[in-house]
Amino acid sequence: MGEVSKLVCRECRKEYTPTLRHVCEECFGPLDTVYDYDKIDLTPNSFRGRVKSLWRYIELLPLNDPDRAVDLGAGFTPLQRSVGLAERLGLKNLFIKNDSVNPSFSFKDRPATVAVSKSLEFNLNAVGCPSTGNLAAATAAHAARAQLPCYIFVPSDIEPNKIVQASAYGAQVVAVKGTYDDANRMLTQAADMYKIGVVNVNIRSYYVEGSKTLGFEVAEQLGWEAPDHAIVPTASGALLCAIMKGFEEFVDIGLLDDCNTKITAAQGAGGAPIVDAIKKMEDFITPIEKPQTLAKSLAIGDPGDGIYALNMIRDSKGFAEDPTDQEIRDGIRLLAKSEGIYTEPAGGVSIAALKRLVDDGSIDRNESVVCYVTGNGLKTPEAISSQLPKPIIIEPDIQSLAPILSR
Ligand SMILES: Cc1ncc(COP(=O)(O)O)c(C=O)c1O
Numbered sequence: 001m002g003e004v005s006k007l008v009c010r011e012c013r014k015e016y017t018p019t020l021r022h023v024c025e026e027c028f029g030p031l032d033t034v035y036d037y038d039k040i041d042l043t044p045n046s047f048r049g050r051v052k053s054l055w056r057y058i059e060l061l062p063l064n065d066p067d068r069a070v071d072l073g074a075g076f077t078p079l080q081r082s083v084g085l086a087e088r089l090g091l092k093n094l095f096i097k098n099d100s101v102n103p104s105f106s107f108k109d110r111p112a113t114v115a116v117s118k119s120l121e122f123n124l125n126a127v128g129c130p131s132t133g134n135l136a137a138a139t140a141a142h143a144a145r146a147q148l149p150c151y152i153f154v155p156s157d158i159e160p161n162k163i164v165q166a167s168a169y170g171a172q173v174v175a176v177k178g179t180y181d182d183a184n185r186m187l188t189q190a191a192d193m194y195k196i197g198v199v200n201v202n203i204r205s206y207y208v209e210g211s212k213t214l215g216f217e218v219a220e221q222l223g224w225e226a227p228d229h230a231i232v233p234t235a236s237g238a239l240l241c242a243i244m245k246g247f248e249e250f251v252d253i254g255l256l257d258d259c260n261t262k263i264t265a266a267q268g269a270g271g272a273p274i275v276d277a278i279k280k281m282e283d284f285i286t287p288i289e290k291p292q293t294l295a296k297s298l299a300i301g302d303p304g305d306g307i308y309a310l311n312m313i314r315d316s317k318g319f320a321e322d323p324t325d326q327e328i329r330d331g332i333r334l335l336a337k338s339e340g341i342y343t344e345p346a347g348g349v350s351i352a353a354l355k356r357l358v359d360d361g362s363i364d365r366n367e368s369v370v371c372y373v374t375g376n377g378l379k380t381p382e383a384i385s386s387q388l389p390k391p392i393i394i395e396p397d398i399q400s401l402a403p404i405l406s407r
């Protein structure tokens with residue numbers, strides 16, 4: 001069982017008992033989940049024979065009763081040692097963390113499995129989120145598994161095909177006549193009134209704990225070592241901070257000797273407020289009103305955890321890159337052709353950022369690099385379809401094949 005001892009304000013360090021709260025009442029800072037690390041006694045051998053999902057790290061997850069986990073098998077995804085891409089880039093130790101193969105096909109299943117489980121534990125009536133994409137699908141899938149009602153709030157001008165996956169899982173989509181911010185505000189107000197677990201709002205302190213398992217797994221899969229570099233597709237900055245928390249907690253409990261990982265944020269050009277701040281060497285984030293990038297799942301103009309991600313990148317001596325739409329498309333195709341992994345644009349951003357860092361010498365060929373691929377290409381075929389070669393049309397006789405197959 002998880003040894004959560006308290007919630008701690010990231011700003012003023014005020015401590016709270018771990019109940020249904022997510023912001024500090026003194027300073028409105030976010031609350032982080034902290035465990036009783038001294039009580040956690042884990043060695044590499046402890047993990048032999050454990051479930052092959054993120055619930056294998058139960059001591060470091062915030063659930064009181066692991067038997068009540070709402071589990072579709074999220075996590076423990078492959079860490080693929082790259083051959084084809086590594087050779088093309090001239091790297092000796094490149095790994096792709098392929099999180100596109102989660103139950104609803106993105107890494108968001110990790111925070112969703114924890115947040116929906118926690119909502120059950122808090123006896124909430126329903127779950128939900130303001131989202132149009134991966135988070136909506138992940139929350140709806142886990143709500144279906146828990147047989148809890150699920151409400152997805154979106155702006156009413158949403159393209160219908162964006163909500164197909166969540167609707168298929170049985171979520172009720174509520175289309176608010178207004179902007180994404182209006183939808184967000186409405187759901188946040190409804191959360192208290194109707195006892196709804198809004199996974200990334202009132203359950204947020206627990207929700208992000210699911211994402212840190214992307215740090216745990218990589219460390220375990222590398223043979224209990226943290227990589228020299230981690231490249232992370234970034235929107236709000238929550239995932240990047242969570243991965244680092246994962247590595248650091250493993251150091252705290254002695255599963256890792258140390259962690260010198262340089263962490264890199266990858267965002268699409270035109271929607272890259274964190275990358276902009278790093279490149280301009282500023283200590284603050286300048287929000288972008290209308291982010292425009294092919295990587296729509298990363299297009300957050302005012303990133304909630306931006307400042308924390310910024311500090312983490314700087315402290316770790318990491319980097320920040322903002323590939324263009326064309327570089328993102330090239331990244332998607334390069335990964336697919338050289339590794340057999342088909343990603344949505346977020347993963348293309350990660351691969352394109354990696355390529356830039358190798359080209360400009362920021363990554364040495366002998367260093368170990370983990371490139372996070374966080375969503376599946378089947379969600380966004382339109383991202384590259386117009387640039388793919390067309391089928392060769394032939395007559396239905398065997399002779400017309402010869403010029404093609406002898407190429
Ligand atoms: C596929 C994918 N990768 C990465 C991210 C980045 O997550 P974060 O907002 O935690 O930075 C998202 C966010 O929606 C996403 O959908």
Ligand SMILES: [Zn+2]
Binds near residue numbers: 009013024
């Ligand atoms: Zn505070």
